[in-house]
Amino acid sequence: MFQLDLRSKKSIYEQIVDGIKGLIVSGELKANDRLPSVRDLSAQLTVNPNTIAKAFRSLESQGWIYTVSGRGCFVSESMQSPDAEQAGKLYAELEVAIRELLFMGNGEDEIISRIKEIIKKGGASK
Amino acid sequence: MFQLDLRSKKSIYEQIVDGIKGLIVSGELKANDRLPSVRDLSAQLTVNPNTIAKAFRSLESQGWIYTVSGRGCFVSESMQSPDAEQAGKLYAELEVAIRELLFMGNGEDEIISRIKEIIKKGGASK
C-alpha cells in the first residue's frame, strides 16, 4: 500500500493521511471504494489502531472519506465542497516551493515543463 | 518584515525560518547582507530569543546563512551546493500539491496560469 518512515519528522498519522490521499489522487482508490478496516491497517502497518483511527477521522473531517458505522470507511465521490480555503493553502505551498526552486538556480522553463508533466500524469491516471 | 501566526500549526521557529527564506528568495535580503541580531528580532517579533537562535541555527545548517562569531549572521552567496536532492524534494512537494489541486476540481489551465504568475512575480522582485 504505502510505506511509513518512522524516522520522518512527519507524525505517523499524518503519513497515513498523506498516503491515503495519494492513493485516492492517483486513482488506486476510487470513489466509494472501501478502505481497509482500522484493525487490518493497524496490523498491516504494525501501528496502534488508535493511530489509524485518528488518521481516518482527519481524512473524514477534510472530506476525503466518509464513515458508515458498522460497515467501514469509504472514499468520497470527490471533494464534497470545493473549499477555496484549502486550495489557497495549496497555492501558497506551491509558491514557496517554486520560489525556492528558482532561487536555487532552476530555470523557469524547466520548472514549467516539469509541472506540465505532472499535470499530464495526473490526468492520465484518472 | 514578515508576520508570525501564533495560532498556526507550524511552530514559531519554523515560521521564522520560512519567513527569512522568503526574504532571501524574494531578494529583500541579498547575499552577504547582515541579518538583524537575535536580540533585535526577538524584540521585534516579541518572541523568546532562544526561539530566534534556534531558527538561525536551522538556517545555517541548511546553508542559507553563515555566522561570523561576534559579528552576526549573514546571507550566503547562494545555496552552497546545487543540491539535487533538495530540488527533488521540492519537485515531489509540487507534485503532491498539484495532484491534490487537480483532484479538488481545479482546472489545469488555471493551475498553470497561477504558477506562471508566481514565477513572474519571483523574477520581478529580484
Next chain:
Amino acid sequence: MFQLDLRSKKSIYEQIVDGIKGLIVSGELKANDRLPSVRDLSAQLTVNPNTIAKAFRSLESQGWIYTVSGRGCFVSESMQSPDAEQAGKLYAELEVAIRELLFMGNGEDEIISRIKEIIKKGGASK
C-alpha cells in the same frame, strides 16, 4: 417517505425514529394510521429488519406509536401525556441552538422570521 443518510453520524435506527416522528408531526401519518410493516420498511429502506424493529420499539417506549400484536404498529392518538419534562428538554435544545446561532452572528430578526416560517409550515401541512 424519508431519506436515510448512511454517512450521517446519527445511527440508522435514530434516523428512522426521527423520520417517523417527522411524518407524524407533519400530519402525513395521522392518529391510528397503520405504520408499514417491519418487513416492508426493511425492504424499502434496504436496512436490516432488526434495525427497523429497534426503531419501532424506541417510538413505542416514547409514546408515539402503539403495537397491536399480530396486526402491526399504529400511530398514537396524541402524545399520551402532556409530558412537561419532554417539553422542557425541547425548549432547552431550542435555547442552545438559538444562542449558538446568535453567537455565530446571525441577526435576531432573521432568526425570528425563520422560526415563524417553520411554525407556519407546520400549521399548514396538518
Next chain:
Amino acid sequence: MFQLDLRSKKSIYEQIVDGIKGLIVSGELKANDRLPSVRDLSAQLTVNPNTIAKAFRSLESQGWIYTVSGRGCFVSESMQSPDAEQAGKLYAELEVAIRELLFMGNGEDEIISRIKEIIKKGGASK
C-alpha cells in the same frame, strides 16, 4: 464550571464540547480568554487528559477556540467564518424541535414568546 453526566447518552467529550460552547456563548468565557489547561480540566473533571484533548481538538476544528502550542488554548474572537453549513444544521434542529413542540400541543404564541425571551437573554449576557 460545568457538570458531566456520566449516565448521559452523550459522550463525555461531547458534553465537554457543549459545556465550553455554553460558557463562550453565555459570555463567561470571552474572546482570547485562556481555557484551563488540558491537565487541569482533566483533574477537575476527573476525566482522562486524552478525552479533554479530544474535546479541545473538536472545538478547534469547529472554530470556537485556537491553540497556541506551549501556551494553551484560547477562545476565538468570534466564529472565524460564518459557516452557512453549520447554521443550516442549527436551523434544521430548530425545525425538528419546534414541530415536536407544536405536535405536543404547545401554542404557537407561547413558543414564539419563549423564543423571544431566549433571544433577549442571549443579547443581555454579551
Next chain:
DNA sequence: GTGGTCTAGACCACA
C-alpha cells in the same frame, strides 16, 4: 465484524 469512546501511562517538541 465495524468504528467510537475511554483510560492509563509514556515520551517529545516547543516556549
Next chain:
DNA sequence: GTGGTCTAGACCACT
C-alpha cells in the same frame, strides 16, 4: 509548563 503523539488494552453500540 503547554499541547501533540503514540501505545496497549478495554468496553460499547450498531449492523
